[in-house]
Amino acid sequence: RAPVTDQHVMEWVGGVIQHSCSSPLTLLLHFSELLDDILREKPQEADGIDSVVVVDNVPQVGPERLEKLKNVIHKIFSKFGKITTEFYPDADGMTKGYIFLEYASPTQALEAVKNADGYKLDKQHTFRVNLFTDFDKYMNISDEWEAPAKQPFKDFGNMRHWIEDPDCRDQYSVIYEAGERTAIFSNDAKEPITVEERARWTETYVRWSPKGTYLATFHQRGIALWGGEKFKQIQRFSHQGVSLIDFSPCERYVVTFSPLMDTKEDPQAIIIWDILTGQKKRGFHCESSAHWPIFKWSHDGKFFARMTPDTLSIYETPSMGLLDKKSLKITGIKDFSWSPGDNIIAFWVPEDKDIPARVTLMQMPSRQEIRVRNLFNVVDCKLHWQRNGDYLCVKVDRTPKGTQGVVTNFEIFRMREKQVPVDVVEMKESIIAFAWEPNGSKFAVLHGESPRINASFYHVKNNGKIELIKMFDKQQANSIFWSPQGQFMVLAGLRSMNGALAFVDTSDCTMMNIAEHYMASDVEWDPTGRYVVTSVSWWSHKVDNAYWLWTFQGRLLQKNNKDRFCQLLWRPRPPTLLSTEQIKMIKKDLKKYSKIFEQKDRLSQSKASKDLVDKRRAMMEDYRRYREEALKIYQEQKSIRLELRGGVGTDELDSNVDDWEEETIEFFINEEIIPIGDL
């Protein structure tokens, strides 16, 4: 905004007195009183001051060009309303470079500010337009800068406390009792250890932040973040009716969406918050939340972007402003995504007349196009990044010329190689699922049509070839779940396929185990890749709600039934603090560490057995004691029982042998026909 000085005000007032006009302004007579009034009082509707705007950066002209200037100004500014008064202060024969315009109403003045501020008249003159009343507001800011009051330090304790568990147990959240209760458990192979359990902690569901630091809960008024050893409330964000959230990968920002709060002047559908300060950084409109998250973050949290028709808007943090102050115009853009390893965006546009469809890789922030790939006869494309950004797979559905059917190709972009070469894998059947090995160079595909569904494993080799390692046919699977550490994976037939599970080791493509969790709706790997949880959520199936814990090899460890179990989410781990060298050293000495852990495991196993045995012994003693008491009373009542049944003893089955009747029953066992030779 233009710099504010008393000079502006005094000029204006002086000018008004000189100017003869029948507007309300002329009611102000005395200079000093006027000054005081204006500087002291808050502007009111009746004063008419709200209808005045100040325009800065107006060309300074002499009297010969003044008429022309006035015409130009009039042309531009009468678009917003009726100009009732205009004043062009001058000095030494030239206009000063700022002017005052009065409109017929305050709303018109507002329109002028909104639309003309920033108007580029010519190369040297860009108008700055302000409401006169804003000067008043800004001039009333005290000259003395008051330091903000010191907030008491909120100690949340060690926010990474769970990582320090001596037995390296990971945590997971469980929502059950149809959402009434939420609990946090520590994963012990024997049985879950309750860390925290609260009623009505969340109103719908929960989310962990990407590095596991915060647990987010949903409420009618907004979301809350919890963390630290005791899960205290760290921060609260007010967003009425919030339904969806997304975290930036660096955990600095959280994005909330509510379908309720959106007005034209104040975009409130999507809000981006700074987690540490709790401040609202920026609000955005949102037409539809169909593809959440609407804003996609770069891996380092430096940028976030969204797609609107024909436009890709990229914003930078922490300013929250558009990168280079403008969006990218990309006609027909259908989809985009960030590389999870670098600040590269991949996007694709469909065919346009004679221009083929194409996939583009663009470097940010330079906007340099690293790679463009033309595709022909495209029906649809899907972008699949490998988790480290080493590869991009574009699944292309095409209708080749002269045919009716749709075929699928996988275009594999090798991101780490010079000029990003692209290899193509042609698939003969329709694709059900695709997934990259998280930190490797393999990918798995489920293809075909029920009941003939096949699982194929491919390896992207360094020599430019993509090799089909193995194909398993007739699989009961509709989803692929790789271990976050790679190599192992689970092929699952969820929901309608009744929970069929196959545990695969992709180092030699063998099936380690085939099992079933009837009606399983979800599969979740723990962050270390040691355990898998399969679960039947009450949200999809009303009975048998439980979560089962398996080892990565498919050995079932626990069955945990929970009344109306809804959702289990593992708490993510922050990236390791070890360097690659340190990890190498540990792997070298693994045998040494294994010995120590095995011993520890054996001790805890025998302790568990001992605990169980002790518990059982105690229960049996209690039970025996109770039975002895009951039996004593029973014996004492024997005479009463005899009396009740007319002297007939019925305490034992053989109490009354004399009364027994012997009955012989014949029943048919077998029939055998033996031919007796020819007689």
Added chain:
Amino acid sequence: MFGHERSITQIKYNREGDLLFSVAKDTVTNVWYSVNGERLGTYNGHTGAVWCVDCDWDTKNVLTGSADNSCRLWDCETEDNQPYLTVPCSDHKITSAVWGPLGEFVIAGHENGEINQFSAKSGEILKKAKEHTKQINDIQTSVDLTMFISASKDNTAKLFDSTSLDHIKTFKTERPVNSAAISPIMDHVVMGGGQEAMEVTTTSTRIGKFEARFFHAAYEEEFGRVKGHFGPINCVAFHPDGKSYSSGGEDGYVRIHYFDPQYFDFELEA
């Protein structure tokens, strides 16, 4: 054994265990030899589903309760019958009932999970227990009547002392429990159950997979399951000698199982 057109609602052994009575929603009451499953006879006369059956201590009379709002007392041998009692409905309806050890009170389970002791003389409530959170489906006593087990829709069965109504043990499953029984000779209980017909929304591929579950009475731990029914199990009962048990199911079948020797030797490590 197949002898009913519709789902079995209850089965009962007589005191000596040589006979097994079964009743079902098809209004029919059957009696079988428990040794070989041969049907002895049928009692016809009810006009509604028969929900419960019991015979007296010397197997002279059989008592049945039915949805036609009547109780019928039958002479065991002659299949003769006279309507005995018509019972009107009321709130918190009683879903199951057994006699106390000396006939001085009746223990009843209600639709809302309550268990009450009613004096047999005055009808007033002597003791109350609210341990279950949903409907009581079945109550069965131990052979000496000192304790009883209640089976509930809340997925558990609980063991109580008959006289004090003290809650002694709980056995947890993940399905509604329709029936439970106490072994006469071992520290075991057997439970049968399954989801309600209304709640089965998908075609189950688990044909024949409804199981009877055996729990250790003192440790509250499950140690065995028996498959075989094609639908939920509605009733279970131990033979009075404890060497076999029976189950009646929604599929209309009554199954009699004799335990193999390992069952009697089995022990959980303690």
